[in-house]
Amino acid sequence: MLYRTTCLCSIRSYSTLAEKLRAVVSEDIVAKKQKVESDSSIAIDLQDSSFNEMFVMPKRKLRGQYLLEQASGRASVAQTSRPDIHDRLAVRRPRSEDMAVDQDWTAVWPAARTYASSVVPLPIRMGSRPHPEKRAPFKKEGNLELVKIPNFLHLTPAAIEKHCNAIKKFCTEFPPELVENEDLANSAFPLKIGYNSYVHQGTNIRDNRARVITLQVKLTALQLSSFARDKLIRLASSRYDEKTDTLTVITDRCYTRKQNLDYAFYLLTAIYHEANKVEPWEVMKQREDSLKLEFEGSETQKKLFRLLRHVTSHDKFVENYAVISLHPNLTWFYDSPVKSLHTSTSDEQLLVDPNIQKFANMWNKYMNSEETPESIREYAEGIKSLLGLKPPSEHRL
Structure with missing residues (x-):
């Protein structure tokens, strides 16, 4: 005190x-x-x-x-020798410095493990500096940033090849026809599922983008009727790509990838069954309510069938040699691919005709797509080939 x-x-x-x-x-x-x-x-x-x-205070x-x-001689002092240079040299150097260039890496790193700078013979650097153009990132020795992140050093091409050769006897060969023929592969496996995995630096190994599922399927594989197909396209809205005829469903609402995959299957099942339902008010659908113009039932079809029947009724007149000699341009119908039709042919029989079907497909493509000079030229050639019209130069000959 x-x-x-x-x-x-x-x-x-x-x-x-x-x-x-x-x-x-x-x-x-x-x-x-x-x-x-x-x-x-x-x-x-x-x-x-x-x-x-x-005892609150430590007894030391x-x-x-x-x-x-020590001064009174009641305590013994441990005598330590100075470190010898030979003892220091006897310590082995890092394995990465003595490793040969043809070393079997699968024997060095056979399984997944934490990064070790003394084993990996790569000049890896990781970290951030204020001015990286002046000072490079930190070296691999004692770099904790390299230890935090997962590595894939055990998944080298040589290691994967060894694993494949080991389990090859338990597997069957993949059909080579599916690799060579893409159409056959799409018909055998119409459903495609895609997702991504991410690796990044941070305290959390999870990434929210890894749970996103992308499901793609072609509508031709669903075997829908014309009514169900039209309804499914309306329900899918922008998720349907008309050019590739592919329906794409992207799910990312759930927390895990498996939950999003199950949710994508649920959405596909729900929209498929909903498209096959026919509500009472849907029976009153008119031609004007369709998403696309169709050749069947159009004014073009009526006019074309009327023209073909009218010309067929004058078949004998056209076949008269005297008339043909006086009017050479009238031979166009005699060269037409539909010259075998008769006036008694019904509309159903005309629609089944291959030449009419070809013209109908061309007409649907022309009317439901953007007009271009190529589409106009193709449409004109289709009409000429159906009616058997020839260029003026051929008529002069």
Whole structure:
């Protein structure tokens, strides 16, 4: 304790360090310790259980105690030798420095493990600096950023080849026809499922983008009727690509990839069954409600059939040699691919005719797509070939 006197000076009347040093010299600590142990063994609380003394301060010797014991000869000092240069050279160098260029890497890194700079013989750097153009990122030795992230050093091409050769006897060969013929592969496997896996630096190995599922299927594989196909396209809206005839469903609402995959299958099943349903109000659908113009039932079909029947009724007149000699341009119908038709042919029979079907497909393509010079030229050639018209130069000959 410190007492302040009138002469403005401090006098230390009690010192803990001095008492401890004095006790060490007089060997009072051993006696005091034995007294405390005897008192603690006798002390018993109200529940007849022994009372254990709790020492708040750690029981370690101070530096002054060690010095006094060493000076008095009661403490032994461990003698250590200086490190020898040969002992330091005897320590093995990192394995990556002694590794040969033709080393079997699958024997060095056979399975997945944490990155070790002493094993991987690659000058990898990782980290961020304020000015990377002046100072390169940190080296691989002692770089914790390389330890945090997962690595794929066990999935080298040689390792994958060894794994494949080991399990090859348990597998069947993939059909080569599916590799060579893409159409056959699409018909055998019409459903395609896609997802991505991500690896990035950070404290969390999860990535929200890895749960996204992309499901693609062609509508031709669903075997829908014309009504169901039209309804499914309306329900799918922008998810249907007309150029590739592909329906694409993207799910990312669930937390895991498996949940999103199940949800995608559910959506595909729901939209398929909903498209095959026919509501009472859907029976009243008119031709004007269709998404595309169709040749069947159009004004073009009626006019074309009327023209073909009208010309067929004058078949005998056209075949007259005298008339042909006077009017050479009238031979166009005689060269037409539909010259075998008769006036009694019904509309259903005309629609089944291959030449009419070809013209109908060409007409649907022309009317339901953007008009271009090529489409106009193709449409004109289709009409000429159907009616058997020839260019003026051929008529002069």
